[in-house]
Amino acid sequence: MNNSTAVTKYGAYSLLLILTFVLENSRGLSVELFGGGIRTAPFIIVAIAAFEGPFAAGILGFAAGIMESIHSPFLEGLISAEYVLYIAVFGFLSERYLRPVLSTVMLGSVIFMTINSLVHHVFYYGLVHNLTFLQGMQHMFFEILLSLVPGGVMFFFVRRIHRRFSPNDGR
Amino acid sequence: MKKTSSRKLLLFVLLMILICSIVMIIAYRSAGGNSPLGRIAGAVLTPLENLVSKISDGLSNFFGYFYRYNSLVIENQQLREELSEYRNMESAYYSAISENDELRSLSGLIEKHADFVCEPCSVVSIDGSGFQSSMTLGKGSVHGIEVGDTVVTMQNDIECFIGYVSEVGLNYCKVVTVLNLNSKIAAIITRTREVVVAEGNFELASKGLLKVSYLSNEADVRPGDLIETSGGGAYPPGIIIGRVNEFTLESHGISSYASIEPLVDISSLKNVFVVKEFDVSQ
Numbered sequence: 001m002n003n004s005t006a007v008t009k010y011g012a013y014s015l016l017l018i019l020t021f022v023l024e025n026s027r028g029l030s031v032e033l034f035g036g037g038i039r040t041a042p043f044i045i046v047a048i049a050a051f052e053g054p055f056a057a058g059i060l061g062f063a064a065g066i067m068e069s070i071h072s073p074f075l076e077g078l079i080s081a082e083y084v085l086y087i088a089v090f091g092f093l094s095e096r097y098l099r100p101v102l103s104t105v106m107l108g109s110v111i112f113m114t115i116n117s118l119v120h121h122v123f124y125y126g127l128v129h130n131l132t133f134l135q136g137m138q139h140m141f142f143e144i145l146l147s148l149v150p151g152g153v154m155f156f157f158v159r160r161i162h163r164r165f166s167p168n169d170g171r
Numbered sequence: 172m173k174k175t176s177s178r179k180l181l182l183f184v185l186l187m188i189l190i191c192s193i194v195m196i197i198a199y200r201s202a203g204g205n206s207p208l209g210r211i212a213g214a215v216l217t218p219l220e221n222l223v224s225k226i227s228d229g230l231s232n233f234f235g236y237f238y239r240y241n242s243l244v245i246e247n248q249q250l251r252e253e254l255s256e257y258r259n260m261e262s263a264y265y266s267a268i269s270e271n272d273e274l275r276s277l278s279g280l281i282e283k284h285a286d287f288v289c290e291p292c293s294v295v296s297i298d299g300s301g302f303q304s305s306m307t308l309g310k311g312s313v314h315g316i317e318v319g320d321t322v323v324t325m326q327n328d329i330e331c332f333i334g335y336v337s338e339v340g341l342n343y344c345k346v347v348t349v350l351n352l353n354s355k356i357a358a359i360i361t362r363t364r365e366v367v368v369a370e371g372n373f374e375l376a377s378k379g380l381l382k383v384s385y386l387s388n389e390a391d392v393r394p395g396d397l398i399e400t401s402g403g404g405a406y407p408p409g410i411i412i413g414r415v416n417e418f419t420l421e422s423h424g425i426s427s428y429a430s431i432e433p434l435v436d437i438s439s440l441k442n443v444f445v446v447k448e449f450d451v452s453q
Contacts, residue, residue, distance in 0.1 A: 022216060026223035053175055058187055066194070066212050076209045077194030084187040088180055095174050 009165035036142030043151030046108040047158035050100035054091025061087045086112050105155045273442045276325035286450035294440050302376035304350040311342045321406045321446040322346045331434045332410040350376045361397040383429040392418045407449040
């Protein structure tokens with residue numbers, strides 16, 4: 001894969017991230033159920049980790065974290081750090097023990113969202129805003145539930161981009 | 172795909188965590204809670220979100236006609252009801268303003284003529300023009316109005332004579348105005364105190380004027396002189412009938428007359444006062 005192909009491929013991944021982020025957060029399109037909304041960035045980043053490995057996914061995860069922090073109360077860089085740490089582990093395991101299929105990516109994304117939400121709810125919403133554990137779980141549950149279908153669709157987009165630009169990769 | 176070495180990955184993670192920490196420190200220390208990276212991301216993404224929101228609004232408005240038809244019908248009905256309610260309120264508002272003006276005028280009139288017992292009335296219709304000039308008021312005998320009562324109005328704090336009540340019904344009364352051929356009012360010229368009679372005239376009424384006849388050719392009457400009621404029983408004294416428009420020799424040359432122009436345009440009156448009682452001794 002030459003440099004221009006790589007640039008185009010990662011440009012396409014970035015565009016997918018930006019597009020889904022804009023669609024999820026724009027007024028009139030954002031969906032909400034019991035406080036939880038659609039969040040497809042974890043699915044895209046985990047899918048990229050599954051197909052491209054931890055380095056590319058880590059950098060794109062960093063960018064996704066910066067984007068997500070625009071609409072979140074957390075300090076900029078925190079979500080990015082969470083993405084980087086998780087993607088490093090997931091990418092490492094994925095390269096060695098997991099196949100890049102829908103079920104792997106869905107499971108990996110749900111685990112990331114659960115850990116991510118638990119950290120946020122315990123250390124921010126719980127401690128600062130006195131949100132009860134049940135409320136936190138409800139928010140987390142509906143966020144994951146709403147994101148499952150669009151997140152699954154994102155897997156196929158990522159796979160399509162990967163196969164378009166890396167046809168001999170065999171993944 | 173080539174497998175990543177653990178050492179490289181660890182270095183990568185450490186580097187990325189370092190970058191994240193720097194971003195967090197910068198964001199924490201900055202006033203707006205944003206690092207330059209966040210500001211760039213916001214500057215790029217916010218207009219995009221705005222654009223998508225506008226497109227979404229446009230599509231929602233266009234397709235909303237189809238899938239929100241029933242709710243739009245209900246909303247339309249509610250808005251019609253609200254509009255009707257507001258129209259009623261508007262009507263009441265203008266009515267209150269009109270009543271307020273009326274009461275202000277009445278208070279001015281009462282201040283000047285403490286002996287007057289007045290009934291504010293709205294003009295229901297102007298029944299004739301010129302020498303037949305008359306009007307119908309919306310109050311009658313149940314409000315204490317009687318035949319012969321004087322009808323006045325206030326114009327710039329000046330009380331103006333309009334006419335007298337000629338016919339009274341239960342809840343209405345008819346008024347013969349000063350322009351009517353039947354009106355004959357004992358008057359005086361305010362400046363000279365000369366006693367005269369102001370009356371409706373066939374020719375002058377069409378011009379909105381009335382006439383003061385039988386003035387000597389040498390009478391001291393000037394255009395602009397005010398003519399007021401003299402009192403003496405039928406009408407209260409000191410009510411302005413009008414202003415001298417012209418002082419002219421009669422065609423026979425024996426006497427002169429003055430044409431009088433009322434201070435108010437009688438045909439455009441909306442509210443007047445009927446003086447039900449006044450002190451004759453004044």
